Amino acid sequence: MSDLYSExxxxxxxxxxxxxxxxxxxxxxxxxxxxxKIDGLTKKYIDVWQKQEVIAVxxxxxxxxxxxxxxxxxxxxxGKTTTIKMLLGLIFPTGGDAxxxxxxxxxxxxxxxxxxxxxxxxxxxxxxxxxxxxxxxxLFKIPQPERARRVQQCLEKVRLQPDAWRRAVRGxxxxxxxxxxxxxxxxxxPKLLFLDEPTSxxxxxxxxxxxxxxxxxxxxxxxxFLSSHQLADVELICSRIAIIHKGKLLTTGTIKxxxxxxxxxxxxxxxxxxxxxxxxxKSIVPSVSIEGEDRVRLxxxxxxxxxxxxxxxxxxxxxxxxxxxxxxxLEDVFVETIRREEGEI
Amino acid sequence: xxxxxxxxxxxxxxxxxxxxxxxLISGLFLIAMGPVFGFxxxxxxxxxxxxxxxxxxxxxxxFITIVTxxxxxxxxxxxxTIYTVLSKPVQRYQFVLGKFLGGFATVFINIxxxxxxxxxxxxxxxxxxxxxxxxxxxxxxxxxxxxAALSIFFSTFTTPVVNFFLSFGVFxxxxxxxxxxxxxxxxxxxxxxxxxxxxxLLPNFGNxxxxxxxxxxxIEIKNQEVFMMQNIIYAIVYSLVLLTLAVLIFDRREV
Numbered sequence: 001m002s003d004l005y006s007e008x009x010x011x012x013x014x015x016x017x018x019x020x021x022x023x024x025x026x027x028x029x030x031x032x033x034x035x036x037k038i039d040g041l042t043k044k045y046i047d048v049w050q051k052q053e054v055i056a057v058x059x060x061x062x063x064x065x066x067x068x069x070x071x072x073x074x075x076x077x078x079g080k081t082t083t084i085k086m087l088l089g090l091i092f093p094t095g096g097d098a099x100x101x102x103x104x105x106x107x108x109x110x111x112x113x114x115x116x117x118x119x120x121x122x123x124x125x126x127x128x129x130x131x132x133x134x135x136x137x138x139l140f141k142i143p144q145p146e147r148a149r150r151v152q153q154c155l156e157k158v159r160l161q162p163d164a165w166r167r168a169v170r171g172x173x174x175x176x177x178x179x180x181x182x183x184x185x186x187x188x189x190p191k192l193l194f195l196d197e198p199t200s201x202x203x204x205x206x207x208x209x210x211x212x213x214x215x216x217x218x219x220x221x222x223x224x225f226l227s228s229h230q231l232a233d234v235e236l237i238c239s240r241i242a243i244i245h246k247g248k249l250l251t252t253g254t255i256k257x258x259x260x261x262x263x264x265x266x267x268x269x270x271x272x273x274x275x276x277x278x279x280x281x282k283s284i285v286p287s288v289s290i291e292g293e294d295r296v297r298l299x300x301x302x303x304x305x306x307x308x309x310x311x312x313x314x315x316x317x318x319x320x321x322x323x324x325x326x327x328x329x330l331e332d333v334f335v336e337t338i339r340r341e342e343g344e345i
Numbered sequence: 346x347x348x349x350x351x352x353x354x355x356x357x358x359x360x361x362x363x364x365x366x367x368x369l370i371s372g373l374f375l376i377a378m379g380p381v382f383g384f385x386x387x388x389x390x391x392x393x394x395x396x397x398x399x400x401x402x403x404x405x406x407x408f409i410t411i412v413t414x415x416x417x418x419x420x421x422x423x424x425x426t427i428y429t430v431l432s433k434p435v436q437r438y439q440f441v442l443g444k445f446l447g448g449f450a451t452v453f454i455n456i457x458x459x460x461x462x463x464x465x466x467x468x469x470x471x472x473x474x475x476x477x478x479x480x481x482x483x484x485x486x487x488x489x490x491x492x493a494a495l496s497i498f499f500s501t502f503t504t505p506v507v508n509f510f511l512s513f514g515v516f517x518x519x520x521x522x523x524x525x526x527x528x529x530x531x532x533x534x535x536x537x538x539x540x541x542x543x544x545x546l547l548p549n550f551g552n553x554x555x556x557x558x559x560x561x562x563x564i565e566i567k568n569q570e571v572f573m574m575q576n577i578i579y580a581i582v583y584s585l586v587l588l589t590l591a592v593l594i595f596d597r598r599e600v
Contacts, residue, residue, distance in 0.1 A: 088432045091599040108434050116432035122424040124354060126361050138350035139433045184429060194432075 033102075035192050035223040036064040036087065040096035043082050043247070056082045058247040059096065064240075066191075069215070069224040071238035071255075073231070073334060079247040080227040081119065084194050088116055101192060112140065115185035119196040119227075121177075125170035129160060129180050132169055136184045154183040159209060175206035182213060192223045199230050211237060235259075235330040243337050250337050258333045263326045266309055269295040270318025277316045284308045299326070347435055348443035355447020356454075359413050365455070368412070372405025372459045379466060394470065398463040399481050402456060403488075403554075407516065409455045410489045414448040414496035415508040418595070427600050438592040445497045445588060452489050456482065480573065487580040488553035492516055494584035495548060498591040501598060515547055522551035548583050552576050 043057040057079040064070045074080050085091045087098055089106025103110040123132060133154055137147040155165055158179040164172065169180060178198060185193055199210050207230075215237040217224050228234055234241060235255055242252040251258065271294050278296065282288045287299035300306050310320055328336075359365065379397045383390030418441070421427040430440060460482035467475040495515060499508040518525070525547075528540025553576055 085428075088428075090428060090431055092597075108436055111432065111434040114432060116428060118425050118428040121426060121429060123426060123429070124358060126358060127354070135350065135354050136429065136433065139347055139430065139435055141346055188433070 033066045034063050034099070035066045035068075036062065036070075036098065036100055036225060038062040038083075038087075038096070038098040041083065041086060041093055041098055042095035043079070043086060043091070044094045055247050057086070057093075057244075060244070060247070060249050062242055062249065062252065064223065064225060066223050067218065067221055068239045069218050069226055069237050071234040071241035072225060072227045072244065073229075073234065073241055074227075074244040075338065078244045080244060081196060082247075083244070084116070084196060084225070084227060088114070088194065112188065113191040115188065115190035115193040117181045117185045117193070117195045117198055119200070121181060123169050123177065123180065123184075126168055128166050128168055129155065129172070129176075129183075130165045132180060133183050133187055137187045140188045142187070150187055150189075154186045157186060158183045158213060175202050175210075178202060178206070178210055182210065190222065192225065193217065194225045194227075196227045197229065198226070199228065199233055207233075231329070231331045231334055241330070243334060245338055245341050248341075250341055251333075255330060259328045259330060263328055264300050264306055265322070265324045265326050266298045266300060266306065266320065267295070267322040267324075268298070268309070268313040268318050268320050270313065270316065272317045273313070277312065277318070280312055281309060284312065295321075347439045348446055351430070351435075351440060351443025352446035352450060355417060355444055356450050359417070359447065359451040360454070362413070364412050365409055365451070368405045368408045369455050369458065372401045372409075372455075373462055375401035375405075376459060376463045376466060379463075380470065391470070394467065395475075395478060398466070399478070399485070402459045402463060402482060403485050405459060406452065406456050406485055406489045407492065410448075410452045410492045411496055411509060411512050411516075413451050414445075414493045415500055415505045415512060417444040417448050417497065418500045419505050419508075422600050431600065437596050441497065441501070441588065441592050441595050445494065445591075448497065449490060449493045452493055453486065456486050456489060460486075480569075484553045484573065484576065487577050488550055491548050491550065491553075491580045491584055491587075494587040494591075498587040498594075501591045501595040516550055518543060519548045519550035520554070522549045549579070552579070 038060055041057055041060040042055070045054040045056060046052075047054050060079075060083060072080050072083070082091065086093045087100060087105045088111075092106075098105040100107070101110050101113055124135070127135065130151060133151045134147060137151060142150060155162075160176060160179045160183065164176060169177065172180065182195075182198060185195070195214060198214055199207050202210060211230075211233045214224060214226065214233075218237070218239075226234065226238060238255060240252065240254050241258065243250045273294055273296060278288065278290060281296065281298060285298045285300045285305050289297045291297055298309060300309060306323065310323075313320055376398045379394035380390075382397055383393045386393055418427075421430070421444075427440075431437065460479075463482065464475060464478060467478055492512065496508060496512045499511050503511060522544065525540050525544035528536055529544050531537045531540060
């Protein structure tokens with residue numbers, strides 16, 4: 001009996017030790033940790049000629065989770081690159097704060113785990129592709145032969161043809177330069193990558209390949225902060241996005257949340273519709289397009305609007321021809337968000 | 346290690362610049378023309394050879410140093426390559442130091458190339474090792490060290506064009522140390538103070554021109570070793586001060 005008792009105790013202890021060593025809780029914690037936490041980041045310039053203050057980034061708050069590809073969207077001059085440069089310590093904020101991988105932005109030690117691909121970089125074009133990546137490897141103090149191994153690995157990962165490895169970068173095409181740019185960003189096996197327009201100006205094949213390479217980084221557990229105008233790419237590979245306009249954050253959320261807003265197209269027709277009904281419809285939904293004398297197409301964004309439109313049309317002896325729920329693209333969301341901010345809609 | 350990696354890359358980029366090769370080839374050409382000019386004035390052929398050779402090294406070295414160093418940092422900013430460097434674990438002082446070492450190594454290679462050609466040429470004429478000329482080349486080398494540090498310092502806050510005129514201007518004024526010294530002792534307090542400021546603040550490039558005493562043996566330096574050592578230490582200390590100031594400015598600069 002005592003043997004049985006001791007076996008049970010030993011077994012219980014073993015089970016307890018086994019479960020207590022499982023990193024389940026830690027895993028959950030790691031997945032939820034912030035890779036980038038931006039708190040009220042602000043950058044103001046003084047325009048000495050105009051004698052006025054220019055706000056490049058205005059009280060920006062963001063939280064990018066580890067392991068996600070985060071799309072950072074905005075028009076040219078919206079403040080995207082300024083934000084990235086502040087986070088990397090290349091320029092200095094005039095207000096607010098941020099942490100990157102748990103350390104203050106600009107901290108040199110955290111740069112061991114960071115990577116940055118600037119938009120339209122020239123690189124040192126007299127160097128060969130191999131030497132260029134090797135040079136960046138030396139800046140991380142990666143010793144040989146590990147450095148040579150990583151250089152080869154990075155060049156292979158970005159699918160740069162081996163015959164180009166020993167050629168000077170000045171002879172590279174735009175696509176090859178972008179590949180070498182991503183390769184330099186991968187040399188330190190970073191946890192967090194800042195990519196500024198990595199797929200702009202490329203031919204469709206190179207575009208698709210580089211987009212896939214960026215997308216595959218998520219599978220390796222890396223966090224990517226992606227600034228891009230290629231909204232189709234962003235929609236495809238990003239889990240969450242933020243839209244910034246004139247330095248101000250307009251919206252942030254998952255792609256799903258943003259594109260799945262209620263939008264329904266309603267088509268109505270009837271000979272009596274033109275008798276002042278159009279004006280009433282416009283007061284219910286902002287987007288009304290009149291097609292001919294007796295047909296109208298509307299976009300409503302809520303159930304209340306749909307019901308009000310139907311009531312009005314039927315009350316005017318008109319017919320509802322179609323009620324079609326519409327899925328928005330990220331481009332729709334982007335354009336709509338910017339236009340709304342500009343007061344155009 | 347990081348400054349050396351940056352320096353190595355800087356030398357490779359700098360050695361590609363055609364304008365640097367033009368100055369180097371011009372310098373070598375002038376040195377090679379020494380025996381020809383010496384032939385035209387047979388009484389002073391050795392003086393002409395030496396004078397022309399050292400002047401060629403100084404002039405070519407001056408332009409090579411300025412055109413190399415004024416661009417090192419601005420080009421990195423203009424081409425945005427600095428983003429890929431400073432976003433890596435590279436401190437700004439390491440970047441400035443690496444750029445300086447690279448620029449200085451480029452200048453060293455060029456002066457060494459001209460110096461070797463010059464000394465070999467004299468050796469073929471005189472059949473003995475011209476130690477005094479070797480010292481002249483060494484002093485030019487340290488003079489250019491100081492000028493390189495000055496150009497790097499200016500490049501942290503000015504454009505290359507402004508830097509060119511600033512570096513060149515300071516070099517010229519710094520070579521007129523005897524003039525600024527005499528201005529410092531002028532009875533007019535305004536002139537005297539201005540002269541003192543210029544004399545003590547600007548680097549004294551004139552003290553490195555010992556070739557005058559080599560070429561003109563009547564001008565005697567009492568203790569040449571001490572004089573040279575003082576100037577070498579002066580060049581190193583002044584360069585360190587300039588580099589420290591460059592780092593302090595660049596540390597606050599937005600790129």
